[in-house]
Amino acid sequence: MKFQVVAKKPMVVALIGAMVGSFVRLVRGTSSVVFFPGDFHSEIAAYQPFILAMWHGQFMMLAALNKPGWKVAAIVSRHADGELIAATLKRFNIDLIRGAGAGRRKRDRGGTFAFRAALSALERGSIVAMTADMPTDEPRTVRPGIVMLARLSGRPIIPVAAASSRFVALNTWSRMTINLPFSRLAFVAGQPLFVPENADARTLDELRRKVQRSLEKVTSRAYALAGGEWPMPTVKAVPLGHYDETGRQAGDRNLQMAGNQGSPRHTSLKPSS
Numbered sequence: 001m002k003f004q005v006v007a008k009k010p011m012v013v014a015l016i017g018a019m020v021g022s023f024v025r026l027v028r029g030t031s032s033v034v035f036f037p038g039d040f041h042s043e044i045a046a047y048q049p050f051i052l053a054m055w056h057g058q059f060m061m062l063a064a065l066n067k068p069g070w071k072v073a074a075i076v077s078r079h080a081d082g083e084l085i086a087a088t089l090k091r092f093n094i095d096l097i098r099g100a101g102a103g104r105r106k107r108d109r110g111g112t113f114a115f116r117a118a119l120s121a122l123e124r125g126s127i128v129a130m131t132a133d134m135p136t137d138e139p140r141t142v143r144p145g146i147v148m149l150a151r152l153s154g155r156p157i158i159p160v161a162a163a164s165s166r167f168v169a170l171n172t173w174s175r176m177t178i179n180l181p182f183s184r185l186a187f188v189a190g191q192p193l194f195v196p197e198n199a200d201a202r203t204l205d206e207l208r209r210k211v212q213r214s215l216e217k218v219t220s221r222a223y224a225l226a227g228g229e230w231p232m233p234t235v236k237a238v239p240l241g242h243y244d245e246t247g248r249q250a251g252d253r254n255l256q257m258a259g260n261q262g263s264p265r266h267t268s269l270k271p272s273s
Contacts, residue, residue, distance in 0.1 A: 017087025021063075024088070028064045031164065031185035034225050040189055041067060044158055047192050049122050051150055052129040053159045055140060055215060057174030059131065061162040063092040065187060071126040073097050075114050097121065097128070115149065122153045132159075132215060139174050142212040147195055147204055156192035159214040163188075163222035169231035177231060186225035190214040 037043050044050065049071075054062055066072050073095040076082045086096050099114025118128045128149070132142040150157050164183035170176040179185070193214065195207055223230045 020088040021091030030181040057176040073121040075130040150195040159190035161219040161222040163226040165227040188222040
């Protein structure tokens with residue numbers, strides 16, 4: 001049964017979401033878990049609300065990081081597979097922001113709505129989890145939306161990765177990884193990255209590249225700690241020069257509203273107390 005057909009059947013979607021949620025908990029419960037840094041949760045909690053950055057295809061176990069009392073919202077596409085992901089995330093008390101950036105596509109995929117909703121969620125004190133790459137581009141290439149979100153919100157980006165010693169990597173553009181039970185499971189967080197409010201086009205691109213390098217680093221470290229091998233090699237970054245004078249990236253419809261959004265920016269650049 002195709003995803004498009006399943007997505008139109010709410011009861012089936014809810015059932016699959018429950019099954020996947022139970023499987024994630026099974027993997028977590030039967031695996032030997034290691035965190036880096038060792039005080040993983042308290043380390044990242046100090047920067048709430050923050051933007052949690054992850055790669056497409058490498059996010060299955062990240063929902064299990066949520067803790068009671070945390071407010072988390074995840075950006076999930078409106079596609080059929082997004083319905084199944086959304087149903088799973090609900091099982092971990094994660095709120096949903098539905099939409100995705102257009103990238104090089106011309107049709108609207110709800111990116112503007114998702115961007116505004118993410119800003120609002122951060123202003124309300126919620127962590128916002130989002131993938132940093134897009135299906136329309138080379139995998140493992142950070143798009144500028146996440147950097148612009150950090151710029152306008154004043155909140156940091158924290159790259160996070162999870163990896164297991166036992167997994168199945170599907171033959172998809174992102175090499176979607178299914179983590180398996182009875183593994184060595186590693187969760188790794190990188191250093192928080194703030195984006196200055198007055199960052200110009202060159203600075204924004206430099207910071208985008210920095211986010212990409214950090215995501216590559218935490219993912220590689222997670223697989224090293226788990227004793228597995230990352231199934232997707234690093235690819236070339238988007239070249240410099242795609243930004244206009246306002247800091248938007250040319251051709252990215254997800255950012256066309258950013259410069260005129262008008263949302264108040266957080267002013268504190270220090271960890272929350």
